[in-house]
Structure formats: structure tokens, C-alpha cells
Amino acid sequence: MCGIVGAVSQKNIVEVLVEGLRRLEYRGYDSCGFAVMNGDDSQHLIERARTTARVSELASQGNDFYGTLGIAHTRWATHGKPDTQNAHPHISDGLIAVVHNGIIENYEVLRDELKALGYIFASETDTEVIAHLIHRAYTETKQVDLVAAVRSVLPRLHGAYAIGVIAQDQPDILIGARVGSPLVVALGDNENFLASDALALAGRAHSMLYLEEGDVAVLQAKGIQIIDAFGQVVQRAHKPMPAQADSVDLGPYQHYMQKEIFEQPRAISDTLANIASFGPELFNATAQEWQKFDQVLILACGTSYYSACVAKYWIEDLAGIPTQVEIASEYRYRTSVPNPKTLIVVVSQSGETADTLAALRHAQSLGHELTLAICNVDSSAMVRETRWKFLTKAGTEIGVASTKAFTTQLVALYVLAISLAKRAGRITPEQEKSLLRELRHLPKALQAVLALEPQIIAWSTHFAKWENALFLGRGMHYPIALEGALKLKEISYIHAEAYPAGELKHGPLALVTEKMPVVTVAPKDELLEKLKSNMQEVKARGGKLYVFADHDTEIASSEGIQVIRLPEHYGNLSPILHVVPLQLLAYHTACALGTDVDKPRNLAKSVTVE
Structure with missing residues (x-):
């Protein structure tokens, strides 16, 4: 959620700002804007454009602007409704302009204080207090040093933030600061940049660095300076700037979600690349370190939480290690009993998920030193x-x-489960080779599942007519049912709930009518016969069953039951195969309804606030 781009150069940077925001659209937003100054103009006034439309609309406005210094932002509303007045950047008295990711928890106290001093607020946001506080520090207290003014304000901000700041009388300085929210500095030739995500600036600069907690970055066209939380000038490690990724090109697909569904065989191949055996070295651990824990606690949110729920079945079954899974946003707000011999596993796509990061830090504060991140972003805070x-x-x-x-994530967690089973001496060398062969077969198996798309499209035309749906699964496929329900409600806005199939008779069966489609995940496992009984409970009450079954489950289409057969049963890896048709069902239902598939309302990709 929320994206920041900033630039200082000797040439016009409006196009850089807008293109950077365009690359951050995937994070989710409901307004966007930029503020720029022309350093070649003697007045160098701050000029601003904002809109509640898409970045493409902002780009059309950008043709009328010229600036050598600027900041830009995509906003996902927290404080104040999504309208132009609440869109960033926020400006104080024409002098200070600010963009901000995160949440200022004590903004109400600061707002009241500033109002008493005569400041007038034009928005409902927490961000505007930052602009006014910096303005006051810069003017009323006679701090003519903009860097000192910004640094004096930061201790007063409680919460998480990454900010970009410019001042009307400093046309060659861009300031960034972060606490709890990521911020990147990118270095170019006679121009330098800020961004909340390196993707925004891929191909624009030759190197980059990540600001650490409490850092303040001072950028000019010909150089940068980093000041740490203690006021010391420091150096941060430079990294090569990633090239523009092919994955941001849509190619022949209608939406990014469809493209990413079909990229799964390749993605899993990349996850498994260079894995020849299982063990601690896959996690950058030593054999000695790998013996220090005797239980596992997995912390995650949303979709990642459902992957963790599947992993609990795998780890306890294969490795025999007690495993708990907790929603990260709840974990740190309860009294827990720490065990230093617990492996804390945090799971996140971005590695910047605020709730999961906070849960990790809470666990560390309780004395948990054995921590593992399963993540898609190597440079992330997690x-x-x-x-x-x-x-x-x-x-x-x-x-x-x-x-x-x-x-x-499921593949990574399965690799963890096998590695722990090997540690416990529960698999032989022959079994290890067999498990590795099964994993390597996954991409081919997924290709066969993706070939079911035409049948799933036919189902989606039915689902687009309904307002509710139930999803059923048993055992390690119950979290897959949860994930299927989440996908459907995320992008189609159809209300969907998932239950363990055995729980039907304990309440949810009351919802079943001829208007309630019931999606059932039906692999051929030890719970299949129980699941068939649950399906009969639905059929007897007029419910419409849509069943994703393995090829040899002996479940046939009949009155009230439609069946799509997966090409093969895949044992412990079955959840990975069964979730793909649920993704396709949600995707094509959303397409049939005409929703904004890649940017569903009210949601964001990288959830960087609590």
C-alpha cells in the first residue's frame, strides 16, 4: 500500500515521478499526486497535481509541469476518505511539501497542538501534521537548516513512517526518513532518487541502498548523505540497481493475476533451483544451529497465514515437531509463554508486512533468537x-x-518440513530422493491443472450470478478452501466462507439452499469417504456442489453435483495443485462481473500499516 517516489536532478523529473508511481500501482491506491519545483526558476514555487483517478490521469496533468526536484505518492486511505483534499503531497504554507507512508498514531494530539498555534488543516490525514511540524521547526524556531528541522520533528512522530520532504526555498535538496516503513535511495548520474520500492526506479539508476531504522537521507543531484538515528553521518551498503523486470510487462494476458497464475510452474521451478538435498544449509543455517529448537511457531497474515496452516500439517506429520500457527496481527497483543527453543518462522511475500514484522520483533523481545524468514524479497526488512x-x-x-x-511459499514450507524430518531421522536417503523427484515434478503437474481453465470458465458464469458461496475442505485441504474463499471475495466481491467439511452440521448447513453454491476440495486421501458424506448432506438440502476431485475419487457429475477432475493425486503436495483451480475460479468469476481484478477495492498489495 502507498508508494513514494522522489527525485532531484538537473533536468525535468516529472516523467520519472509519474512512471515510478505507475510501477507502484500494483500495491493498491485510491489517489495519487506529485509536487515539483523548478530549480532554474528564481521563484521555484512548489506546484502540485493530485487526483482520485488512476496514475494515467495524473500523467496527463503532468504535461503542464516542469521540475528538477519533486516528490510523488500513491495513497491508500487510512485517515480520511479517498478524495483530492486528502491526497498527497501535503503542503504547509506553500513552504514545506511532504509525502508519507505509514501511520502517525499520535496525530490527534499533534493536530490539536498545531491548531492552537494557528495552523489551518486542509485535510483529514495524519500526514498533514508532519508538514506543519516541519514548517514550524523550520520557521518559528529559526532553524534555517532544513535537515535539522526534519530531524527535530521525527522523535515526536509515534508510529511507522517513511517520508519525503522538500522546501520551497531549498530547490536542490530532497530529504527522506524512515522508521518502520521501507525507503530506498537510488543513485544516478547527476540525479538521485527516493522510493518505497526499488521497482519504481528500476533502470533509472546504477546503484541503490536501503535506509535503516531512524535514518535520514539528504539527496542532492550530485551526492547524498545518510544520517543515522544518533545524528552520525554513516555509510550504507550499495547494491546494484535491478534492471526493469520482465514480469511488469503484461504480455498476452488480460490481467496480471492471470499472468501470475500461469507463471506458477516457472516460479516453483525457480524456488526449487539448486536444491539437490534437504537440510539446514538451504536456510543459511549450520547443522549445529539446526539442533537448537524442538518446536515451531509460524507467524503470518492473510494468504501467507493459510500457507502456514498447511505447513502445520506437513511439519507435524513428516518431522514430528509440535507446530503452532498464529495470525501475526493477534500474536503480540496477547500474553504468551516464550520458549527459547522455539523456531519462529515468519512468512511474507514482501517481507515488509507491518503486522508480521511487529510480531517478529515482539518474539525477539521475548527472547526468541531462532528466527527464519520465508520471503520473496531478499532486501526486505524481514x-x-x-x-x-x-x-x-x-x-x-x-x-x-x-x-x-x-x-x-507452500513449496518453501514443504522443503522446511522435509529438512526437519531429515534432522529427526524420519526419512531415509532413498525417501529423500523420492521426495525431491516429486517436488521437481510439480511444475509439470501444474501445467496439467492449468489446462483445466476452459472448464473453470464455464463454472465462473454460474458463480457470477450468486452473492454467496461456501468452500469446504478437510485436513490439510481446509486451509486451501480458506484460500479459495479469500480469493473469490477479494476480487469478485462475492461473500464467501470456508469451513472444515465436518463442521457443516454444527451450524453452516443452515445456510445451504439451492441458491448457495458449495465448492468442495476433494483429493483422494484418508478423509475422502468422510468428505463424500458431507457432500451428501449438502445435496440432500438442495445445495449445488462444485467439486474439484482427483481423477480416481469415483465422484461423478449428477443432479446437483458438477465435477472437474484434476489429472493426478499428489499426496502431501496435493494442496499446491488444488489451490490453482480455485485461483482460476475466482479470477474468471471476477472477469465475468467486470471488477478491477488486479486492483480490488479497499485492498493493497504490501500492507505496511497495522
Whole structure:
């Protein structure tokens, strides 16, 4: 959610700002804007454009602007409704302009204080207090040093933030600062940049660096300076700037979500690349370190939480290690009993998920030193702050509704489960080779599942007529049912709920009528006969069953039951195969309804606020 781009140069940077925002559209937003100054103009006034339309509309406005210094932003509304007045950048008295990611938790106190001092607020946002506080520090207290003014304000801001700041009388200085929200500095030739995501500036600069907690960056066209939280000038490690990723090109697909669904065989191949055996080295751990824990706690949110729920079945079944899974946003707000011999696993696509990061830091504060990140972004805060890591290598995921990130997380967690089973001496060398062969067959198996798309499209025309749906699964396929329901409601806005099939008779069966489609995940496993009984409970009450069954489950289409057969049963890896048709069902239902598939309302890709 929310994206920041900033630039200082010796040439016009409006196009850079707008293109940067365009690349950040995938994060989700409901307004956007930029503020620029022309350093070649003696007045160098701050000029601003804002809109609640898409970045393409902002781009058309940008033709009328010229600036050598500027900041830009895509906003996902938290404080104040999504309208032009609340869109960033926010300007104080024509002098200070600010863009901000995150949340200022004490903004009400600061707002009241500033109102008492005569400041007039034009928005409902928490961000505007930052602009006014910096203005006051810069003028009323006679701090003519903009950097000092910004640094004096930061301790007063409680919460998480990444900010970009410019001042009307400093046309060659761009300031960035961060606490709890990511911010990148990118270095070019006689121009330098800020962004909340390196993707925004890919191909624009030759190198980059990540600001650390409390850092303030001072950017000019010909150089940068980093000041840490203690006021010391410091150096941060430079990294090569990523080239423009092919994955941001839509290609022949209608939406990014469709493209990413079909990229899953390739993404899983990349996740498994270079894995010849299982063990601690896959997680950058040593054999000695790998013996220090005797239980596992997985922390995650949303889709990543459902992948963790599947992993609980795998780890306890294969490795025999007690495993708990908790929603990260709840974990740190309850009293827990820490066990230093627990492996804390955090799962996140971006590695910047605010709730999961906060849960990780809370666990560390309780004395949990054994931490592992399963993540798609090597440079993320989560990867940097954990002891061990496993990168899923899913590639850039643009669609807000996660697909390939989810299946690669499942693969990573299965690799973890096998590695722990090997540690416990529960698999033989022959079994290890067999498990690796099964994993390597996954991309081919997924290709066969993707070939079912025409049958799923036919189902989607039915689902587009309904307002509610139930999803059923049993055992390790119950989290897959949860994920299927989440996908449908995320992008089609159809109300969907998932239940363990055995729970039907304990309440949800009351919802079943001829107007309630019931999607059932039906692999051929030890729970199949129980699941068939649950399906009969639905059929007897007039419910319409839509069943994704393995090829040899002996479930046939009949009155009230429609069946799509997956090409093969895949044992423990079955959840990875069964989630793909659920993704396709949600996608094509949303297409039939005409919703904005890649940018569903009210949602954001990278959830960087609590």
C-alpha cells in the first residue's frame, strides 16, 4: 500500500515521478499526486497535481509541469476518505511539501497542538501534521537548516513512517526518513532518487541502498548523505540497481493475476533451483544451529497465514515437531509463554508486512533468537532481521490477490518440513530422493491443472450470478478452501466462507439452499469417504456442489453435483495443485462481473500499516 517516489536532478523529473508511481500501482491506491519545483526558476514555487483517478490521469496533468526536484505518492486511505483534499503531497504554507507512508498514531494530539498555534488543516490525514511540524521547526524556531528541522520533528512522530520532504526555498535538496516503513535511495548520474520500492526506479539508476531504522537521507543531484538515528553521518551498503523486470510487462494476458497464475510452474521451478538435498544449509543455517529448537511457531497474515496452516500439517506429520500457527496481527497483543527453543518462522511475500514484522520483533523481545524468514524479497526488512532465511524466488507479483507467492511459499514450507524430518531421522536417503523427484515434478503437474481453465470458465458464469458461496475442505485441504474463499471475495466481491467439511452440521448447513453454491476440495486421501458424506448432506438440502476431485475419487457429475477432475493425486503436495483451480475460479468469476481484478477495492498489495 502507498508508494513514494522522489527525485532531484538537473533536468525535468516529472516523467520519472509519474512512471515510478505507475510501477507502484500494483500495491493498491485510491489517489495519487506529485509536487515539483523548478530549480532554474528564481521563484521555484512548489506546484502540485493530485487526483482520485488512476496514475494515467495524473500523467496527463503532468504535461503542464516542469521540475528538477519533486516528490510523488500513491495513497491508500487510512485517515480520511479517498478524495483530492486528502491526497498527497501535503503542503504547509506553500513552504514545506511532504509525502508519507505509514501511520502517525499520535496525530490527534499533534493536530490539536498545531491548531492552537494557528495552523489551518486542509485535510483529514495524519500526514498533514508532519508538514506543519516541519514548517514550524523550520520557521518559528529559526532553524534555517532544513535537515535539522526534519530531524527535530521525527522523535515526536509515534508510529511507522517513511517520508519525503522538500522546501520551497531549498530547490536542490530532497530529504527522506524512515522508521518502520521501507525507503530506498537510488543513485544516478547527476540525479538521485527516493522510493518505497526499488521497482519504481528500476533502470533509472546504477546503484541503490536501503535506509535503516531512524535514518535520514539528504539527496542532492550530485551526492547524498545518510544520517543515522544518533545524528552520525554513516555509510550504507550499495547494491546494484535491478534492471526493469520482465514480469511488469503484461504480455498476452488480460490481467496480471492471470499472468501470475500461469507463471506458477516457472516460479516453483525457480524456488526449487539448486536444491539437490534437504537440510539446514538451504536456510543459511549450520547443522549445529539446526539442533537448537524442538518446536515451531509460524507467524503470518492473510494468504501467507493459510500457507502456514498447511505447513502445520506437513511439519507435524513428516518431522514430528509440535507446530503452532498464529495470525501475526493477534500474536503480540496477547500474553504468551516464550520458549527459547522455539523456531519462529515468519512468512511474507514482501517481507515488509507491518503486522508480521511487529510480531517478529515482539518474539525477539521475548527472547526468541531462532528466527527464519520465508520471503520473496531478499532486501526486505524481514529477511534482514531474521537469523535464517529462505527466498521463494517467485518474481515480482503485481496483482493484489496473491497467487504465485502463495504456491511458492507452500513449496518453501514443504522443503522446511522435509529438512526437519531429515534432522529427526524420519526419512531415509532413498525417501529423500523420492521426495525431491516429486517436488521437481510439480511444475509439470501444474501445467496439467492449468489446462483445466476452459472448464473453470464455464463454472465462473454460474458463480457470477450468486452473492454467496461456501468452500469446504478437510485436513490439510481446509486451509486451501480458506484460500479459495479469500480469493473469490477479494476480487469478485462475492461473500464467501470456508469451513472444515465436518463442521457443516454444527451450524453452516443452515445456510445451504439451492441458491448457495458449495465448492468442495476433494483429493483422494484418508478423509475422502468422510468428505463424500458431507457432500451428501449438502445435496440432500438442495445445495449445488462444485467439486474439484482427483481423477480416481469415483465422484461423478449428477443432479446437483458438477465435477472437474484434476489429472493426478499428489499426496502431501496435493494442496499446491488444488489451490490453482480455485485461483482460476475466482479470477474468471471476477472477469465475468467486470471488477478491477488486479486492483480490488479497499485492498493493497504490501500492507505496511497495522
